[in-house]
Every structure is written in C-alpha cells, then in structure tokens.
Amino acid sequence: MISLFIDTSCKNVSISVVKDNEILSLITKDIPNMHSVYTTSFLKQALDDAKIKPNEVDNIYVVNGPGSFTGLRIGVTIAKTYGFLIDKYITPVSSLKAIALSTKHKGIIMSIIPANKTHYYIGIYNELYETIYEEQFTNIDTINELITKYHPYLVGVDELNILDNQINIISLDILKIINYYQNQEKINYHKLVPNYLKLPQAIEDKKVKE
C-alpha cells in the first residue's frame, strides 16, 4: 500500500510517500507564506524520490485543520484534486491530533496551534488519543483554565508567543499518524473541506448585527 501524506496547515510544509510501514520519501520545509508556490513541486519531488508514479498512490492523508485558512486550502485542494484524478477517497487528519500523536509522552496532552495575535486552536487528548476536550478556537484565558483543570503536557509545532518554556515543540511523526488514521473513515473528494473551526469574520460580524 502506497500512502501520500500532505500537511500545509502550519509554517512547515510536509509531504511524504509511505509504503506500508516505511517512509520512502519525506520533504519538510519551513516556507512561511510560500506554501502556494512550492507544495505541488515538493509533491512531485517526493513522488520522484520514492520512485512512485502519481497513479500508484493508494491512500491520501491530508491535514485538513484547524490552522491557517489559506494553508489548509492549499493542501486540501491538492488532495481533493489528486483523489478525484486517481479516484481514491481521502483520509482527513486533524492538525491538533497529529501533533498529539507525534509526542512520546503518555498521558493527557494539549496541542496548541497559533491562530492570530490573540487566539489559538487547541485540543486535549487522553493517552489513547481520544478527544477529551473538543478542538476549538480560543484565547489564552481559556487555555490557562484548561491547564489548571487537566494538567496536560503541552505540545505544538510552531513557536507561540505565550506559555514560555512550557510548550514542547515537536516535528510530526508521519508513520505514527498514518498508523493511527489508517482505520479512520475516508471522505469522498467532492465532500472534503478544511475544518476551519471558525467562521469568516464577515459572517461573524453579520451574526452579531442580527
């Protein structure tokens, strides 16, 4: 089984081609704001490095959020189009759970991704990686309350401007993520969309008015 893994949700772009339980190729690059330029060429390079033809891919895993709206759309558009072209449904991967899965820590884990200057995306998981606190868009006050309540191990992939020294910055463990997600439900490429966890500002403003 050949699996393709695509993550454009954070600062790093990660593309990997995996055969069964072996990584054939992996490209991880820190290219902030350049995802739209390089992701497809990294994808080609990853396939070439793995000596895999585009239509030999059996499974497509894509991180569909939460994270940068534009970043998510780049990965998801590529995955949807690719899935349609080779007629393979797609496994969406949570960016927050992917981070939790990539730690070696056993116990309660809180994953944190920066959203904007004041807000963050977070999720809390137990040692079986089950969600014990719904993934959401929230602020530092709520995060502090949750830390007091759950005493979680804090983990992220990008530097944050809060919680100095408490966050463990890790890189993604793609094999572990694929192993966890391989039995999860696949989604029809037509129906796959990013999991933004937040409405567009214009719609929120409109709701407030109404």
Added chain:
Amino acid sequence: MKDIYCLAIESSCDETSMSIIKNGTEEICTVTNTQIDIHKEFGGVVPEVASRSHIENITIVLAELLERSKMNLSDIDLIGVTYGPGLIGSLLIGLQCAKTISLVLDKPLIPVHHIAGHIYANNLEKRLTFPLIALVVSGGHTDLVYMKEDYSFKKIGGTLDDAIGEAYDKVAKICGLDYPGGPIVDKLAKEGSDTYNLPYPLDDDTYNFSFSGIKSAVVNLVHNEKQRGNDINVANMCTSFQNRCIEVITKKTMKALKEYNVNNLVLAGGVAANSYLRECLTKECEKNNINFSYPRMAYCTDNAAMIGAAAYYAYKKGIIANLELNAKAVDNLYNEK
C-alpha cells in the same frame, strides 16, 4: 495537424469555472458555479467566503465538465489557468487544482492573465484579426490595448483611478440598488432621461480614463438632495451617469482606432455586457468601417472558456509555467512597450 484540447480553470473572483476548448477557438463544454447569491447578502464579494465556496465546488465542477463533455482526462493536452489578477484566496484554489492536474497527468501548465482571457473571449466568436484595438472594461480595468499579433499586448491607455465597472457598482450602491449594480444601472438608464448635470469623466486628448470625479459628483448630488429632503430620480441619475461615461469611452476608443490606423475593435470584460456601450460602439464602427466584435453575454462574465482560448495562443508563444507558478493579486498583462 493534431487537435489541441485545453482544460481551462478560472477562479479569480466569485465563479468556479472550468472549460474544454479545442484549438483556441471551439468551446467543447463549460461548467460554471456562480456564488452570486452567497455574496448578495453582503453587498459585495467577501474574499474568505469566496475561497471557501471555491474549495467546496472545485472537483464537482471538474467532474461535471468531464461528464458533460464526454471526454477523458487522457484526451487533454494542456492545462490553462488564471493565475491573476484577482482575489488571491480565490485564485489559489483554481491554481492548486491546475498544478495538481498538470503534475498527475504530466501535461503542460499554461498561465493565463485574466484580461488576456477576456480579450480572447472574442476569439470564440470569430478568429481575431490583427492588428486590433481591444477595449477592456470590467470591475478592475478600463484599458485600451493594441495587439499587433496573437498574445502581444501593448497598453495605450487606462484608468487613473476607479475602473468603469467599479464606478457603476458604487453609483448603484449610492442609489440604493442591488448588487451587482452595473447591469441594473444599464437597465434603468434605458427608462430614464438625461436630466442631471454630471461632469464628463476626463474628456481630454489622452487615452486615459478617470471615473472617481463623476462618482463623487453622484455621491454629492444624492447626499445634497437627501439633506434637502428631496428624492432623487434613480432612473434619470442612471441615464445621466451612463451617458457621460459611455460617451467618453466611445470617443477615446474611436480616436485610438484612427490614430493607430487599425480597422479591428474587440470589446472585452464584464462591462462588455453593457447595452449602451455596445450600441454606441456598433454605431460608430459602422460609420467608420471598423470590424467590431464583442463577446456573447455568457463570455462577458468570468468564465473558463475564454481562459482556454487564450491558453492555446500563450502555449503557441511558448508561455509554459512550471509547478512553482504562483497566484498574483495584481499583475501586468502588457508584454510590449
């Protein structure tokens, strides 16, 4: 010679459109998903909402295109895509889709400037004859373009501030009309009379345009009348505004044809749908023996058919992108000095 089929993608604003075009002239099939109803309630296109809608529809439009055209992906020779100008978040969806198709099918990726697309919409009606002058009128452009041959674009004049379509939409908004306002202004203008004393927009010897002055004049007039407790006659306002704008555009276009000694005029862009502009240019071109071409209504709004037509000629000129093609919110079409 082997036929060339181009799969074209356009997502620069609020339409997700895909088309298959044969040899740059023949439309095999086009599928367009418009978001106009989604943005109506906001009174204009909301970029983030547009991007979200594009990603929901992108593969659905592609699937429908292949089904309706009864063609297979293996029949496709080129992938044409609008890379700009437009809303960056919207452009990115079509662009990533196009790059992925190019990668998976291993077919050349052709970057198309949105305005080149609008000009080549005319090529789907009748093969362009050169040299020509193109009048590009849309929500983002009011340009006079000289083309000596295929895919050679020289700008001879353009707007110094607002584009004509932008001015129409703003005037519509001030008059309390629905979005998008341009077509409504055009319709009401036919019912009204030219009663308001509005200034002619940049009525000089250059090929440049400026519509901010006349727009401000409308704003002030409406505002003053309101303060006096008077209603404005919206239809008359539309007629007065439309007459001033179209007269100046027509005059400058005819002057360009004469001075550049060109016998072919093509009209392009969203405002090419304006009935009074078509009428005035048709009349003047008949008078002066100019071949005048304008796209049918379906090709005036954003569509991928025109992108597929332009992509074929870009390809013939050797314009091929690699997978690192990026979307550009702003970009200059003009490749001739």
